[in-house]
Amino acid sequence: MKVTLTVWRQPGPTATGKFETYEVDEVSEDMSFLELFDVLNDRLVGKGEEPVAFDHDCREGICGSCSMMINGRPHGPELGTATCQLHMRKFQDGAKITVEPWRAAAFPIVRDLVVDRSAFDRIVESGGYITAPTGSAPDGNLILIPKAVADSAMDAAQCIGCGACVAACPNGAANLFTAAKIMHLNLLPQGQPERWERVTNMVQTMERYFGSCTNHGECQTACPKEISIDFIALMNRDYIKAQFKQRRLASQRG
Amino acid sequence: MTKVSEAPKARLERPVHPAPKEGRRLPFIVEFYGSAVAKKWLMAVTGIMLMGFVFAHMVGNLKLYFGEKSLNHYAEWLKEIGEPIFPRTGLLWILRFVLLGAVVVHIVSAAQLTRMNRRARPDRYQAPRDYAAATFASRTMRWTGVIVALFVVYHLMDLTWGVGGAEWTSGEVYQNIINSFERWPIAIVYIVANLALGVHLYHGGWSMFQSLGWNNGKFNDWRRMFAIGFATIVVVGNVSMPLMVVTGVVN
Ligand code: HEM
Ligand code: SF4
Ligand code: FES
Numbered sequence: 001m002k003v004t005l006t007v008w009r010q011p012g013p014t015a016t017g018k019f020e021t022y023e024v025d026e027v028s029e030d031m032s033f034l035e036l037f038d039v040l041n042d043r044l045v046g047k048g049e050e051p052v053a054f055d056h057d058c059r060e061g062i063c064g065s066c067s068m069m070i071n072g073r074p075h076g077p078e079l080g081t082a083t084c085q086l087h088m089r090k091f092q093d094g095a096k097i098t099v100e101p102w103r104a105a106a107f108p109i110v111r112d113l114v115v116d117r118s119a120f121d122r123i124v125e126s127g128g129y130i131t132a133p134t135g136s137a138p139d140g141n142l143i144l145i146p147k148a149v150a151d152s153a154m155d156a157a158q159c160i161g162c163g164a165c166v167a168a169c170p171n172g173a174a175n176l177f178t179a180a181k182i183m184h185l186n187l188l189p190q191g192q193p194e195r196w197e198r199v200t201n202m203v204q205t206m207e208r209y210f211g212s213c214t215n216h217g218e219c220q221t222a223c224p225k226e227i228s229i230d231f232i233a234l235m236n237r238d239y240i241k242a243q244f245k246q247r248r249l250a251s252q253r254g
Numbered sequence: 255m256t257k258v259s260e261a262p263k264a265r266l267e268r269p270v271h272p273a274p275k276e277g278r279r280l281p282f283i284v285e286f287y288g289s290a291v292a293k294k295w296l297m298a299v300t301g302i303m304l305m306g307f308v309f310a311h312m313v314g315n316l317k318l319y320f321g322e323k324s325l326n327h328y329a330e331w332l333k334e335i336g337e338p339i340f341p342r343t344g345l346l347w348i349l350r351f352v353l354l355g356a357v358v359v360h361i362v363s364a365a366q367l368t369r370m371n372r373r374a375r376p377d378r379y380q381a382p383r384d385y386a387a388a389t390f391a392s393r394t395m396r397w398t399g400v401i402v403a404l405f406v407v408y409h410l411m412d413l414t415w416g417v418g419g420a421e422w423t424s425g426e427v428y429q430n431i432i433n434s435f436e437r438w439p440i441a442i443v444y445i446v447a448n449l450a451l452g453v454h455l456y457h458g459g460w461s462m463f464q465s466l467g468w469n470n471g472k473f474n475d476w477r478r479m480f481a482i483g484f485a486t487i488v489v490v491g492n493v494s495m496p497l498m499v500v501t502g503v504v505n
Pocket of ligand 2: 159162163164176180222226
């Protein structure tokens with residue numbers, strides 16, 4: 001098949017960017033969207049032109065590096081799919097496809113489609129862990145966890161930190177990412193000791209870089225892991241509780 | 255062509271929202287208000303207060319359909335509520351100030367969060383976006399909110415202070431309403447403003463549950479139905495009054 005790719009080209013962080021259009025033919029339907037870019041780049045290099053810079057690593061939907069705004073949607077039109085898992089058979093022969101980098105103040109463009117997502121690292125550093133002594137592995141069933149809790153924590157823990165939620169959000173908010181990173185710990189018994197500190201610190205770090213949620217719901221539609229905005233509500237609940245909570249009573253239940 | 259963006263480092267060092275001050279503790283309420291999640295929570299709480307008012311205001315005014323005596327008697331009663339523990343109109347004034355406070359918190363938070371959101375996305379997407387979930391209502395909250403706020407000012411001038419251009423006599427609530435709503439342009443203003451309020455409530459009446467953290471698989475489906483139901487009742491009730499008067503059904 002053949003596609004017309006319109007791609008954002010920007011030589012560096014402070015350079016002026018613009019769209020370039022490329023006709024790419026002999027595209028296999030079985031290629032992934034990233035392989036389409038591999039083919040394009042091979043041909044560009046062959047012609048002595050600069051290849052398009054784009055982030056990628058695992059190419060199996062688990063690392064979260066591939067970040068592209070495809071036809072106005074993060075990771076393209078397929079639900080629950082990262083760019084690396086999007087196949088060309090999802091497009092019509094002769095399709096016109098526009099590709100742009102994520103746009104947010106906290107995700108400055110490094111080059112072409114590559115953005116710097118280290119603001120996410122600042123959020124995780126501020127509380128996305130539990131403090132536990134290392135050493136030999138504890139017994140398997142020492143801490144019992146209800147099935148529904150384990151399932152829900154796993155749903156949140158699926159977040160791969162790709163940034164599609166921020167890219168999709170009209171407000172440039174990172175509430176879905178932050179909620180996922182907070183709640184996968186705050187739901188579990190192991191996360192309880194630092195629960196209130198975690199939500200306070202991570203939310204406040206998030207707010208330094210990102211916009212504020214107005215509950216449009218674009219993020220959960222864009223999320224390649226289909227993480228639900230239910231977690232945003234749970235994060236809001238924990239954040240407000242944490243502000244009123246007496247810290248010295250934090251171990252008390254109820 | 256976009257404007258030249260800043261180097262990544264410089265951009266990350268200039269946050270969209272100030273960080274909480276280290277060391278010095280500010281009063282709890284000031285620190286609390288410093289967070290966007292808390293502002294949103296306050297918008298939901300004040301939103302609920304405003305919804306309570308809007309609903310009671312509508313139910314009260316529907317006495318228009320029970321005749322002049324009924325409506326004027328209700329208006330008189332509003333001044334008496336809380337007696338004898340409060341003086342005449344005492345509780346009414348307290349409620350008015352609480353409501354005014356709620357409106358101020360709601361609007362100031364909305365304005366500050368809007369500014370924060372603009373800063374969080376300084377460069378727009380250069381190709382068209384394909385929105386998948388945002389609704390007309392969710393994307394126009396600021397506009398419908400501003401329309402409602404401007405309308406409330408006009409509405410007070412028109413029917414509370416009597417400076418809206420129609421013949422107005424203090425205490426003659428029924429006649430004042432008829433005098434005002436008989437004018438086609440004014441009836442249309444009332445109808446459009448209440449439709450805007452309905453659109454605001456279609457999103458707000460759902461969004462508030464998320465902002466408050468009221469999320470539970472057992473009742474999540476009801477949240478949207480509540481918003482639709484509440485917005486519909488308010489719009490039908492409020493729009494019916496200018497419509498009935500201007501078409502001469504009530505006079
Ligand atoms: C009768 C008057 C009003 C009622 C009953 C009302 C109700 C609500 C409710 C229930 C919410 C949802 C709260 C949340 O989730 O945060 C909301 C949100 C909002 N309101 Fe109002 N409101 C009123 C007037 C206004 C006015 C006058 C403005 C602005 C000038 C305004 C601007 C907003 C904005 C920007 C939001 C946030 C939107 C979002 O969640 O996307 N509202 N309102
Ligand atoms: S919540 Fe979803 S969209 Fe957001 S960073 Fe995580 S995986 Fe990506
Ligand atoms: S390349 Fe790893 S998720 Fe796409």
